[in-house]
Amino acid sequence: MEQELISKKDLLEEMGISYGQLYRWKRKRLIPEEWFIRKSTFTGQETFFPRGLIVGRISHILSMKEDLSLDELVGRLSTLQSDIRLQMEEIQGRIVSTIMIDRYARQMLDGGKLAFDQAFYLFVADWLHRVLPGGMTEEEGTRLLQLLSSRIPQLEERACHLVVLQTAGKRIILLLEGGPLYPEESVVIAASLSIDEAAETFKSKLYAYE
Numbered sequence: 001m002e003q004e005l006i007s008k009k010d011l012l013e014e015m016g017i018s019y020g021q022l023y024r025w026k027r028k029r030l031i032p033e034e035w036f037i038r039k040s041t042f043t044g045q046e047t048f049f050p051r052g053l054i055v056g057r058i059s060h061i062l063s064m065k066e067d068l069s070l071d072e073l074v075g076r077l078s079t080l081q082s083d084i085r086l087q088m089e090e091i092q093g094r095i096v097s098t099i100m101i102d103r104y105a106r107q108m109l110d111g112g113k114l115a116f117d118q119a120f121y122l123f124v125a126d127w128l129h130r131v132l133p134g135g136m137t138e139e140e141g142t143r144l145l146q147l148l149s150s151r152i153p154q155l156e157e158r159a160c161h162l163v164v165l166q167t168a169g170k171r172i173i174l175l176l177e178g179g180p181l182y183p184e185e186s187v188v189i190a191a192s193l194s195i196d197e198a199a200e201t202f203k204s205k206l207y208a209y210e
Contacts, residue, residue, distance in 0.1 A: 005037065005048040006055070015058045028070045030061055034159060050159075056200035064207070085113035086206075091122070095205045100126045103138055104145060121148040123202045124162065124193065131191050132164065132171075144173050151175050152195065159196050166190040 012019065025031045035057075037048045064073060091114070092101050100122050108118045125144050129136040136144070152160075158177060165172040167187045175195070183189065 004051045005039075006051040008047040008049070011049055011054060011058075015055065015062070017058065017062075025058075025061060025070075028074060030070065030073055031057060050194075050196075052194070052197045053200060056197070056204065060200070060204065060207075084116040085110070086116060086119050087113060090206070091119050095119070095202065096122045096126045097129075100129065100141075103141060117152075118149070119206075120199060120202050121145050121152075124148060124195075124198055127193065127198065128162070128164065128191060133190075140171060140173070147173055147175065159194070162191075162193045162195060162198075163189060164191040 006014070008022070011017075012022065022031070026033070026036070031054065035049050035054055037050075038045055039048055061073060088101065088105065088109075092098060092105075096105070096119065104125070105114060105118075105122060108114055108122075114122075122145075125136070125141050128144065129141070148162075152175070155175075155177065160175050160177040163174050163176050163181060165174070165183060165187050166189075171190065181189065
């Protein structure tokens with residue numbers, strides 16, 4: 001899946017940060033190594049970044065660095081924060097729609113709270129329900145949540161896309177790691193979402209009112 005890139009020079013200017021800050025955050029794993037993309041240009045080798053991911057991540061770092069140490073930020077910004085439990089009222093309506101909560105969240109509760117990763121998967125399901133024509137059936141939602149729960153932890157934060165294929169009235173949901181997808185003509189890509197970008201959006205909404 002193609003994504004818009006931004007050069008290192010433009011990133012530093014746009015975000016108002018220094019070269020030293022950028023690479024200090026890289027060393028602390030606040031910015032993943034795989035987001036540093038080396039490409040050949042007419043001036044030689046230059047570094048680029050996925051714009052949506054890097055701008056969102058640096059915005060989070062800048063907004064929280066006065067209140068949290070770099071080590072605390074690492075935990076806060078990791079995709080799956082397994083030690084965090086959320087109260088239902090923290091996400092219902094504001095981050096995940098009531099319909100998704102009513103369909104799936106009640107059975108996920110542990111001690112009256114929802115695990116961070118499960119809340120994120122509900123957020124992804126809610127997005128898909130809104131963008132797919134006619135929404136998503138309960139059975140499709142169950143399949144999606146099972147896929148995310150079983151596969152995303154195995155990817156160990158490697159970049160991937162959620163893709164929904166539509167053919168002959170049937171939808172196929174898959175996670176794609178890496179290059180483009182070229183289905184046959186009878187298959188339509190009904191939806192595509194970067195899991196990394198979705199995670200950045202989810203955390204931005206979750207921590208917006210802290």
